[in-house]
Amino acid sequence: MKNIATALVAAQKAFGPALKTSSNPHFKSRYADLAACVEAVIDALNANGIMLMQQNTECSDGVIVETVFLHESGEMLSSGKLHVPASKQDPQGYGSALTYARRYSLMAACGIAPEDDDGNAASRSSGAEDQAFEAQHLDALRDAAMEGLDALQAAFKAIPASPAKTRFWTKHQASLKGAAK
Template sequence: MNKSEQINELATALAKAQGELENAAKSSDNPHFKSKYADLAEILNTVRPVFSANGLSVSQCPSFEAGIVSVETVLMHRSGQWMSSVISAPVSKQDAQGVGSAITYCRRYSLAAVAGIAQEDDDANSAVGHAPRRQEPQAVPKPKVTTQQVEHLRQAITVAGMSEAEWCASIKIPGLDSLPAEKFGGAMDYIKSQAHAA
């Protein structure tokens, strides 16, 4: 953070302003996350009148270099005292829209921090190109054949004159006990048909 040599008047005015400020309303929708957040306009509408009444003003200067957006936010007091800070964020989509989105995000985030107000930050992911997380459905393991069914399979394979290892390899399972229970009937029918064919 940079600041003027003295910030006593600025600090007094900021303390008074923060006592009057309320958190920005969550008036914008984020369709990706199905949530609301306070956009830049809402934060400006919340901060400007209170800052102005207390002799405070804000200037924000964006820059872009090597895929990084930076915004310097300067808080000034009518006395001439000031303080500033810089926030930076990577731009995932290297076009005008991606840069603009990152600048808006940095301005909103930095202004809220300087003003000392809270905001819902669900649109941050879109600014840096992150898709909303989706919960992957958990795979329910299929029941395997019982010990008794394994013995029936083994006997049928022997009667058919087949090799147990080769038969398991042909249907891509490591062993008879890995066969899903739902496939037991079909497997038995196939093995018996091979026995008749022989």
């Protein structure tokens, strides 16, 4: 357990927020989908020799998901099993339950949460803090983007986590990723 524990600590230091990039028109809300959750952690896990695996098992009323981390040393760590009932007993109901279970099992296992972009968070945000962050980092991140997506991701992950960083990424991610292509 020593190798995987050390590697997970190092990986967690580099995890980003699970960005709310999907929308639910029925509830008029945004959420971090499974892809956003994986994107927030996969590079840091892999860089530290950790493979992410999510095993799923059917059960009579839904799905069971277990998030497992496999380290290059051969050590393994399981998050435990999460049972999510299907809302409907059809393929769509089971698919939705599986996606939900994978997303929440991953977030719990990695200790990440969706970015906080509700009205209260927006009212707490500091315009001056955001301007200072942008002034300090935008040019360097644009330069990194010109070198490619890997360079952009590395440069962004090197910046310490903060609410201003999360708001900056939400605002500029499309243009920076576009420049990296």
